[in-house]
Amino acid sequence: MSKVEKTHNKMLNATQGLKNIMGRHFLAIEQAYRDGKPTAWATSGSPIEMLYAMDVQPMLPENSATVSAAQKFSQKFIEIAEAQGYSYDLCSYFKTNVGAVSSNASMLEGGTRKPAFMLSTDVICDTHVNWFQVQAERMKVPHFSIDVPHVVSNTTNRQLHYFKKYISEQLYEFIDFMQEVTGHEYNEEKAREVSENSWNLSMVWQDIYNLRKEVPCPISTRDTFGGLFPLFTMPGLKEPIKLYKRMYREAKQRVDNGVGALQNEEFRLMFEGIPFWHSLRFFSTLEKYGAIIVYEPYTYAFSKYMNPNITKEMVLDKPIEAMSELMMSFWYVYDLETRIKKFAETVEEWKIDGVLLHENLSCRPNSCGLYDLKKHLMDDYDIPCLVITADMNDPRKFNAEQLSNQIESFIEILSKRRN
Amino acid sequence: MKKIGIFDSGVDTPEEIILAAGFIPLRLFGDPTIEPDKANEHIPPTHCVWTRNLLEQAIRGLDKDIVGIIATHGCDRTNREFDIWLKCINLDFMFFLNSPFKRDKIALKFFIDDMKELIAQLEDSFSVKVSSEKIKEAIKLMNKIRSLLMEISEFRSKMVLKGSEFHALVKEVQQIDKNEAVKLLEAKLKEMKTKKPTINKTYKKIMLTGSDLDDTEFIEYIENLGFQIVIDDLGIGTKYFWNRVDENKEPIEALAEYHLEKPIHSTKFPSYERFDVIKKLAESYKVDGILNVAHKFCEPVLYDHPYLKEKFKELEIPYLFVEVTYNRESYKQLSTRFSAFAEII
Numbered sequence: 001m002s003k004v005e006k007t008h009n010k011m012l013n014a015t016q017g018l019k020n021i022m023g024r025h026f027l028a029i030e031q032a033y034r035d036g037k038p039t040a041w042a043t044s045g046s047p048i049e050m051l052y053a054m055d056v057q058p059m060l061p062e063n064s065a066t067v068s069a070a071q072k073f074s075q076k077f078i079e080i081a082e083a084q085g086y087s088y089d090l091c092s093y094f095k096t097n098v099g100a101v102s103s104n105a106s107m108l109e110g111g112t113r114k115p116a117f118m119l120s121t122d123v124i125c126d127t128h129v130n131w132f133q134v135q136a137e138r139m140k141v142p143h144f145s146i147d148v149p150h151v152v153s154n155t156t157n158r159q160l161h162y163f164k165k166y167i168s169e170q171l172y173e174f175i176d177f178m179q180e181v182t183g184h185e186y187n188e189e190k191a192r193e194v195s196e197n198s199w200n201l202s203m204v205w206q207d208i209y210n211l212r213k214e215v216p217c218p219i220s221t222r223d224t225f226g227g228l229f230p231l232f233t234m235p236g237l238k239e240p241i242k243l244y245k246r247m248y249r250e251a252k253q254r255v256d257n258g259v260g261a262l263q264n265e266e267f268r269l270m271f272e273g274i275p276f277w278h279s280l281r282f283f284s285t286l287e288k289y290g291a292i293i294v295y296e297p298y299t300y301a302f303s304k305y306m307n308p309n310i311t312k313e314m315v316l317d318k319p320i321e322a323m324s325e326l327m328m329s330f331w332y333v334y335d336l337e338t339r340i341k342k343f344a345e346t347v348e349e350w351k352i353d354g355v356l357l358h359e360n361l362s363c364r365p366n367s368c369g370l371y372d373l374k375k376h377l378m379d380d381y382d383i384p385c386l387v388i389t390a391d392m393n394d395p396r397k398f399n400a401e402q403l404s405n406q407i408e409s410f411i412e413i414l415s416k417r418r419n
Numbered sequence: 420m421k422k423i424g425i426f427d428s429g430v431d432t433p434e435e436i437i438l439a440a441g442f443i444p445l446r447l448f449g450d451p452t453i454e455p456d457k458a459n460e461h462i463p464p465t466h467c468v469w470t471r472n473l474l475e476q477a478i479r480g481l482d483k484d485i486v487g488i489i490a491t492h493g494c495d496r497t498n499r500e501f502d503i504w505l506k507c508i509n510l511d512f513m514f515f516l517n518s519p520f521k522r523d524k525i526a527l528k529f530f531i532d533d534m535k536e537l538i539a540q541l542e543d544s545f546s547v548k549v550s551s552e553k554i555k556e557a558i559k560l561m562n563k564i565r566s567l568l569m570e571i572s573e574f575r576s577k578m579v580l581k582g583s584e585f586h587a588l589v590k591e592v593q594q595i596d597k598n599e600a601v602k603l604l605e606a607k608l609k610e611m612k613t614k615k616p617t618i619n620k621t622y623k624k625i626m627l628t629g630s631d632l633d634d635t636e637f638i639e640y641i642e643n644l645g646f647q648i649v650i651d652d653l654g655i656g657t658k659y660f661w662n663r664v665d666e667n668k669e670p671i672e673a674l675a676e677y678h679l680e681k682p683i684h685s686t687k688f689p690s691y692e693r694f695d696v697i698k699k700l701a702e703s704y705k706v707d708g709i710l711n712v713a714h715k716f717c718e719p720v721l722y723d724h725p726y727l728k729e730k731f732k733e734l735e736i737p738y739l740f741v742e743v744t745y746n747r748e749s750y751k752q753l754s755t756r757f758s759a760f761a762e763i764i
Binding site for chain 2: 084085086087089090091122125126127129130131133134137143145147149150152153154155156158159162163165166169170173335336337359361364365367368369370371372389
């Protein structure tokens with residue numbers, strides 16, 4: 001029990017291991033350059049597993065951009081990009097990357113190296129494709145993009161069928177592209193192994209998430225915001241599975257002992273959107289109100305195997321077809337109708353008192369529909385919601401004082417509902 | 420006659436299918452004289468000013484003859500906004516057409532599938548039969564319109580037809596009965612053939628590119644500052660009549676091919692191909708400069724701008740980029756930049 005108490009109000013001890021895992025990821029990138037192994041930039045939502053299956057080392061510039069923000073470099077890089085003509089209104093991840101690459105920033109500052117090729121997709125946002133088009137042209141490297149048709153609230157099953165076919169055909173074409181660029185052959189056995197690791201990694205993450213249903217909640221965003229990155233950068237490797245299992249065991253121990261991540265849990269919140277990586281301290285300030293975030297669709301979304309139609313057997317036996325279907329059913333980009341229902345269900349299952357909706361000035365696809373989501377959650381389900389306007393990577397668009405006042409009022413509303 | 424409204428930031432919607440189903444295709448345009456008060460309750464103020472305006476009009480009430488909407492994928496706000504339209508607009512027929520962002524053979528097959536789905540849903544919703552024969556007839560009609568517009572467009576560079584007048588004409592064609600459009604265009608062509616150049620020869624000849632600007636007053640505003648738009652690559656312009664649909668092919672395939680082969684929008688991939696098209700047109704029409712205008716928050720155009728700027732600088736072709744909000748008062752703030760541009764060229 002005493003060991004558990006030491007972790008009280010702090011991140012899990014196991015989460016400390018994240019630094020090592022991510023360190024290994026960056027070392028693997030360096031090693032790939034030393035060994036002449038092909039590397040690729042990829043956008044989030046891309047089938048990273050396919051890169052691992054083809055023995056290509058992935059690099060995710062979005063991940064690097066968050067490093068810049070956390071290290072307080074993002075503003076400098078964003079301003080470099082703006083001086084090159086990129087608008088104040090464009091994605092701050094993109095501009096961070098442009099500035100970091102232009103100034104030859106180190107990996108510790110969020111820099112990233114020239115890859116053998118780039119892989120983008122519009123599964124989350126078409127600006128990903130614009131971003132890589134800019135950088136592929138500047139770096140003179142090949143760029144493959146996967147077009148994912150957009151599922152809207154009235155898309156029919158008949159449509160999903162040919163949407164999936166379209167994605168599959170592109171994924172097979174992508175294999176040909178990689179073979180041509182890297183000279184590597186597609187190996188089904190290797191693809192199976194990678195798929196299995198990816199599946200297992202996601203399942204442990206989902207188990208961890210299920211523990212967050214407990215009252216008090218054993219895990220806070222101190223664990224999940226950083227804990228997300230292996231899902232993002234290393235789906236297909238074994239090492240992060242061990243880390244997640246350690247996180248799970250420790251969290252389970254907290255649950256068994258009735259211990260929460262927060263000493264006095266009063267309010268359970270949900271946070272929709274990408275966190276403000278430059279101001280993560282905001283999330284700790286919630287603690288003074290006894291508030292803890294117990295669910296973030298963003299960090300859960302990357303445990304991609306959430307579609308009930310996709311079984312482990314399908315993932316292992318038909319990885320391309322399974323991936324095609326998964327790319328259409330990504331939690332972060334659910335159509336509005338599905339999004340409302342999924343939010344309402346989540347609020348109930350995770351016993352959530354209120355929802356914080358991040359109107360991210362850098363992520364228009366995600367923030368479009370947020371007002372309707374709020375309206376329906378409040379009117380149809382009586383769920384208190386607060387819209388916060390900020391930016392994931394640009395600290396200039398973050399008003400700490402205003403946000404603090406908003407949170408205070410929101411907590412007051414939640415308190416009154418208790419009485 | 421009933422109409423199907425088109426919500427499309429480009430011109431990728433196959434109007435022929437709507438015609439073959441027995442409806443008038445009516446492309447929706449914004450109204451810069453209204454404030455998007457109601458739309459602001461649904462879409463954040465930092466999102467595309469133009470689509471917000473369209474939603475505002477839709478909430479206030481669309482043309483009473485509109486019985487359905489086809490929204491065609493432009494950028495990735497369009498699918499999200501379509502979901503909002505579904506919540507706000509009470510129409511029986513609402514279809515989102517996933518115009519692919521790639522332009523290869525796989526994308527072509529997909530676009531054909533999506534057009535077939537559109538036909539199936541039109542047939543189900545309105546109990547009509549959209550036969551190949553009817554689509555072929557519509558292709559012929561639309562090709563006639565394209566040919567007429569191609570001819571009339573040339574009178575801009577001959578300094579006979581004002582850019583704004585042509586802009587208004589293309590807009591009208593995108594909203595009225597297509598048989599009426601043919602009559603209108605035939606009369607216009609006849610008129611053009613008899614007219615002499617009346618536009619001030621000292622006006623700077625420019626090419627217009629960027630977001631699909633739909634406020635003709637903005638075009639007039641530019642003209643009044645001493646410019647003549649002789650060519651463009653916009654949807655309310657050359658993209659609407661770039662080529663002809665192949666009348667000898669299977670009609671749906673021909674339509675999909677037509678749309679994927681015309682000059683690329685900034686919303687599609689690889690949008691950098693726009694440079695080749697703009698360069699070719701700028702050289703063919705011997706323009707004095709290129710004007711790239713983005714609607715405020717139009718991300719795809721904003722992404723392309725630094726690349727285009729650099730490329731045209733290399734070619735020593737004067738290039739001006741401006742962002743405009745969807746409000747006529749704001750145009751005045753641009754006069755200094757336009758005047759400086761006129762001096763440079």
